Amino acid sequence: MSLVAGAGVLGMVALSACGAAKTDAGADGAKEVTFAVPSWVGAQANVAVAAKLLEDELDVTVNQKQMDEPVAFDALNSGKADAIMEDWAGVPDKEKLYVEQKKTVVKGGDLGVEGHIGWYVPKYYADKHPEVLDYKNLNKLKDDFKTSESGDKGQFLGAAPSYTSYDKELIANHKLDFKVLPSGAEAAQLKEIQRLYQAKKPFLTYWWQPQWMNAQIKMVEVKLPEYTEGCNEPKEQTKCGYETLMLQKYLNADFAKDGGAAAELVKNFEWTTEDQNEVAKMIAGDDMSPEDAAAKWIAENKSTWEKWLPKS
Template identity: 40%
Template sequence: MPRLLRRRNLTRLFAVGLALVMVSSCAVRTDQIARDPNTVRMAVNNWVGFEASAEVLAYILREEMDYEVQLVRVDEQPSWQALDQGVLDVIPENWGHEDLFELYGPEGNGTVVDGGPNGNEGVIGWYVPAYLAEEHPEITTLEGLKENTDLFRTAQTGDSGEFLAGAPGFVSQDQGMINAFDLDLEIVYAGSEASQITEVRRRYAEEEPVLFYFYDPQWFQEEVDLVKVDFPDYYEGCDADPEYVDCDYPVYELNKIFRAGFVENDDHAYRFLDNWQWTNSDQNAVAQMIADEQMPPSEAAEIWVNENRDVWEEWLPEGYEDRQKG
């Protein structure tokens, strides 16, 4: 327990420092920050699948490779700013954000590097419960949904149907789709992934109508039976105008984003994270232990690591044993 408490205190202090750096009127550049080469600083965005990935990586870095790891809870866009400013080393799960890569990548500031796929395939879409799709099969098509938005009316949305979103900071084109397809829907934000799941679970238990933004990998997909609404396929440029998006979401090959200096250092921690890839099922298994079984994230990570040595041993870089402490 002392180690766990110390780690939490370090993370809390580091998060405060991160906030101070990011609101400073004078941006701190990567080469101006003194850093401990034995410490890896990893973003943790605000959904449980991301946390599952980060906790497993942190556990292996700590227990197998003798690194210190700081897990910093921060939203998506500020994560990129923190990489740019040299405050973080890695974002383990990135959903698109081409605009941020243009700003901070090789064609922009040159402070971040695309780390390649992390093995997860990201699917975002609009979903309804299977019981509702069975009763109203037409709502799983664009035309059928357009004719039946009244099914989703709530006291909050009045004459318009409700579209239940998660957190405002998530990758989203929902308002653009509502505009382009002329859907009588109003977006209501649950506020977070956890709040959205709680609300969907409540309505699911009562077999109430609900139309909502959701995605995979996501452990909740294993608990409930959902049907994805079918929209016209994504095509290049269909989401160029965020106010008018006449297509579905693209399928994302989720990737890692590294601080450029972390890559240039090319130590065992970078090589390990560069090697790392796992599946949607792997992430969902850890995420379900954290979110559904209320298990401490570090314990969920330890269980997965102990049960899947054959998977993660392939991520270990050659010669990593040479740096282990005696």
């Protein structure tokens, strides 16, 4: 989703001065692992659990470096990061360069979580105005979405600047009379949505799954033109909606080959949307530290994570 960090919930450990990922660790593989961690809370949940298991079960030192997809792929290529646990296919050019051409980055397998981005309105508004669920009708309803910031246009509550989004292009190419108001950060967007939702006001927003707050609010998706492969390339000509995809892990190629038990655990890590949302809610919704949230989930889900451990 290419998503600044949700409510400051993650304290990142800086890379060493040399910046290189350390995978030269003898027969057992890597003794130190560096994760590239995108700023959205679901990505932080993945790494919190993986880090806790690596540290407690394999005695591996874990470093975490906040970086969204474009920078993360550069770091995987250079060896400054060993793995990213959640990729939303937001940087196809870098993926093609590093994975297909240079082969310095390799796929690490499915995360087990299905990702979807779309345009959403609150259910209470859609119940009164079902026509809003087709994007072709949005201009007729724009007055309901006007704010002091949007002027004579309807307001579209956008995502954080680093997230993969085609909202400005969709609005322009479909001649929709709406103005994107960037939220600045995931935490700010969630706070504004909660405020509007509690006040039962209409709003149109960029929204996604997995997202822990879906358990607390009822949102309904606005139908956009169906996604087909390549329909958002070039970005400026995008008229289609967003792709639904299985989120992927990517590893530095040397780490994947020589990382031993640590690399095997990362490759084996596969949980559900519900699992991720549970940990993310503890972090962002319940103000738990990522470490405590991971520890709680691990204590309650041994049958899931013990399958990820390397076979001795």
